[in-house]
Amino acid sequence: MESLDLAKISVREFNHLLHNELDASACPEIEVLNPNGLHNLAVGLNVPVKLNIRGHAGYFVAGMNKQAEVTVFGNVGWSVAENIMSGTVRVKGFASECAGASGHGGCVVVEGDASSRCGISMKGCDIVVGGNVGHMSAFMAQAGRLVVCGNAAHGLGDSLYEAVIYVRGKINGLGADAREEPMEESDLSAVRDLLERAGMDCPVTEFKRVASARMMYHWDPDRKELY
Amino acid sequence: MCGIVGFFAKTQSLRETLGAQVVPMIVCMGDRGSDSAGLAVFADRANGHRRYSLYSRERNFPWDGLADQLGDELACQVQGMSNHGILLSEASEAEVKAVLCAQCPDLHLLSAGRLMDVYKDIGHPADISQRYDFNSLRGSHCVGHTRMATESAVTPVHSHPFVAGEDFCLVHNGSLSNHHSLRRKLEGLGIEFETDNDTEAVCRFLEWRMREGDTIEGALDRAFAEVDGFYTLLIGTADRIVLVRDAFACKPAVVAETTDYVAIGSEFRTLAHLPGIGDANLFEPGPEEIYSWKV
Numbered sequence: 001m002e003s004l005d006l007a008k009i010s011v012r013e014f015n016h017l018l019h020n021e022l023d024a025s026a027c028p029e030i031e032v033l034n035p036n037g038l039h040n041l042a043v044g045l046n047v048p049v050k051l052n053i054r055g056h057a058g059y060f061v062a063g064m065n066k067q068a069e070v071t072v073f074g075n076v077g078w079s080v081a082e083n084i085m086s087g088t089v090r091v092k093g094f095a096s097e098c099a100g101a102s103g104h105g106g107c108v109v110v111e112g113d114a115s116s117r118c119g120i121s122m123k124g125c126d127i128v129v130g131g132n133v134g135h136m137s138a139f140m141a142q143a144g145r146l147v148v149c150g151n152a153a154h155g156l157g158d159s160l161y162e163a164v165i166y167v168r169g170k171i172n173g174l175g176a177d178a179r180e181e182p183m184e185e186s187d188l189s190a191v192r193d194l195l196e197r198a199g200m201d202c203p204v205t206e207f208k209r210v211a212s213a214r215m216m217y218h219w220d221p222d223r224k225e226l227y
Numbered sequence: 228m229c230g231i232v233g234f235f236a237k238t239q240s241l242r243e244t245l246g247a248q249v250v251p252m253i254v255c256m257g258d259r260g261s262d263s264a265g266l267a268v269f270a271d272r273a274n275g276h277r278r279y280s281l282y283s284r285e286r287n288f289p290w291d292g293l294a295d296q297l298g299d300e301l302a303c304q305v306q307g308m309s310n311h312g313i314l315l316s317e318a319s320e321a322e323v324k325a326v327l328c329a330q331c332p333d334l335h336l337l338s339a340g341r342l343m344d345v346y347k348d349i350g351h352p353a354d355i356s357q358r359y360d361f362n363s364l365r366g367s368h369c370v371g372h373t374r375m376a377t378e379s380a381v382t383p384v385h386s387h388p389f390v391a392g393e394d395f396c397l398v399h400n401g402s403l404s405n406h407h408s409l410r411r412k413l414e415g416l417g418i419e420f421e422t423d424n425d426t427e428a429v430c431r432f433l434e435w436r437m438r439e440g441d442t443i444e445g446a447l448d449r450a451f452a453e454v455d456g457f458y459t460l461l462i463g464t465a466d467r468i469v470l471v472r473d474a475f476a477c478k479p480a481v482v483a484e485t486t487d488y489v490a491i492g493s494e495f496r497t498l499a500h501l502p503g504i505g506d507a508n509l510f511e512p513g514p515e516e517i518y519s520w521k522v
Contacts, residue, residue: 038496056509093509135475
């Protein structure tokens with residue numbers, strides 16, 4: 001199975017083949033043709049397969065990914081790699097809303113821009129965006145790291161828990177309880193490592209760190225305007 | 228959930244095949260809304276008459292006899308197919324409405340303008356596209372919609388596009404939370420509504436503001452302040468197609484622009500068949516930004 005053509009098989013057949021008929025021990029590499037914006041491609045993978053999706057994909061591509069290395073040579077719709085558990089999902093173009101939403105592990109790389117709510121409620125995955133991120137990115141993010149090489153739109157890190165955000169460009173407004181903090185050596189090292197994994201080359205010293213001020217963890221009547 | 232589509236042809240050859248470009252878009256977006264569909268098409272025509280799109284509940288309405296029937300009270304010509312007719316006349320919308328109301332109360336006036344024809348009905352978008360032969364339509368630009376109703380009845384009149392005034396229409400994906408108060412405000416100004424649909428409120432709001440002298444951009448800036456809810460709106464006017472999303476960008480939209488056309492859809496897959504899509508500039512419109520293309 002060297003290539004799968006979505007002009008010839010349905011999304012259901014495509015996903016069934018990936019779930020049930022791969023020789024996981026061979027770590028296969030598969031070309032995926034004619035995605036044409038179809039939704040739910042390569043969801044729920046749990047094998048060490050390498051998928052090259054040649055074109056634009058729709059919603060939820062590589063959702064719940066485990067082990068697999070998925071590359072989309074195009075743009076993706078909403079919720080790419082949502083709930084990713086492990087492995088890598090790379091988007092060569094731009095990503096629509098909610099990239100890497102609720103991701104528990106693994107790494108999501110968007111080489112272009114990611115739209116609003118990138119990394120919403122992320123729970124341990126890493127996300128690296130080569131361009132800008134839209135508003136409310138990393139909203140209620142609990143764990144993991146979001147690296148943004150471009151700018152971040154308003155509401156960045158609103159209601160953050162313990163995820164950490166690194167932004168190289170301009171931050172057009174932090175969300176409630178998010179604050180800028182000094183970059184420590186461990187932050188520089190983390191950003192260096194993530195950029196290397198993403199294959200991106202930016203000076204790590206230009207990044208700013210955004211994390212939770214932890215003022216919303218407990219109810220405080222004097223700060224009720226934050227809630 | 229609903230689907231929106233729009234196509235803005237920059238070349239004469241694409242204007243000749245406007246319908247053929249947009250039918251696969253509408254059929255594809257049937258997945259987002261399968262209970263009704265509609266299309267507004269704008270074409271510059273030599274005769275310059277006012278055009279009134281008419282809807283008949285009767286599938287084989289006798290359009291050939293309508294002009295004679297109305298002749299004493301309304302000088303007009305009528306072209307019709309199945310249950311859709313286009314009445315050409317220099318009379319005002321109020322005059323046409325009054326005559327139709329008196330003589331053919333079962334006919335519904337869908338739209339008025341000099342360039343715009345509107346088609347809308349209930350049923351699957353693929354069936355509607357075929358019923359009204361969308362494939363054969365020509366024009367400079369069009370906006371279309373596939374509906375999955377969430378807040379008002381499924382009837383032809385509740386389908387999109389909604390219209391107000393002349394050569395102005397709007398399709399909407401989303402839901403508005405303050406459309407009752409908008410309606411009360413506009414009704415207080417003497418503006419009449421045809422349905423209880425939320426989209427009609429924002430359509431009449433924008434047309435009212437433009438009648439009061441606002442540009443489309445000015446009217447939309449007011450709408451950003453006064454209209455509450457989730458929306459992607461695609462607006463068609465005599466010479467423009469205009470796209471906006473709400474402040475949270477809650478409802479999707481994708482734009483593909485080439486040297487030959489601008490195509491707009493709720494999802495990329497509705498654009499995937501278009502010529503030259505591989506080289507198109509693809510982007511997702513930002514929240515509360517106004518995107519406009521002029522003929």
